[in-house]
Amino acid sequence: MTATIDEAIALRQAGHYEASRALLTPLLARAELAARAHLHIAWSYDNQGAEQEAVPHYRQALDGALSPTERLDALLGLASTLRTLGDYASARQYFEQARHEFPKAREIDPFYAMCLYNLGQHKEAVSLLLRLLVSTTNDETIRAYRRAIELYADDLDRTW
Numbered sequence: 198m199t200a201t202i203d204e205a206i207a208l209r210q211a212g213h214y215e216a217s218r219a220l221l222t223p224l225l226a227r228a229e230l231a232a233r234a235h236l237h238i239a240w241s242y243d244n245q246g247a248e249q250e251a252v253p254h255y256r257q258a259l260d261g262a263l264s265p266t267e268r269l270d271a272l273l274g275l276a277s278t279l280r281t282l283g284d285y286a287s288a289r290q291y292f293e294q295a296r297h298e299f300p301k302a303r304e305i306d307p308f309y310a311m312c313l314y315n316l317g318q319h320k321e322a323v324s325l326l327l328r329l330l331v332s333t334t335n336d337e338t339i340r341a342y343r344r345a346i347e348l349y350a351d352d353l354d355r356t357w
């Protein structure tokens with residue numbers, strides 16, 4: 198059945214969303230594959246621009262058995278989709294759950310920062326992005342100011 202999922206992924210990536218979902222739908226009846234099928238159905242809807250339809254599939258995917266990578270993908274997908282739908286409070290809960298379960302997954306942070314911005318928590322959003330920048334950049338001119346950026350990120354409103 199992995200071949201079926203792989204074929205559905207290829208169809209989705211080629212923009213054949215309905216065909217992708219048609220392959221995945223029968224897998225929903227198989228307990229061992231349902232969570233993965235829900236995840237890929239959710240992605241299909243998201244990629245198609247039908248975010249509202251993606252949400253229940255992300256939730257059902259999270260209720261099932263997923264690999265750690267798939268679970269991270271489902272949490273990040275659901276949180277990001279909820280944010281784009283304007284449900285910032287729910288999105289924040291899922292971003293925070295993802296950050297708790299996957300503390301080394303830096304890919305969560307830019308999306309979480311956008312959610313914080315949407316919630317009016319601009320200082321926290323900028324601070325998070327500054328910390329991400331200095332911890333991941335290879336740009337030597339930025340790295341030269343790492344200590345200063347980290348200091349300012351601690352309290353953006355502080356003056357001397």
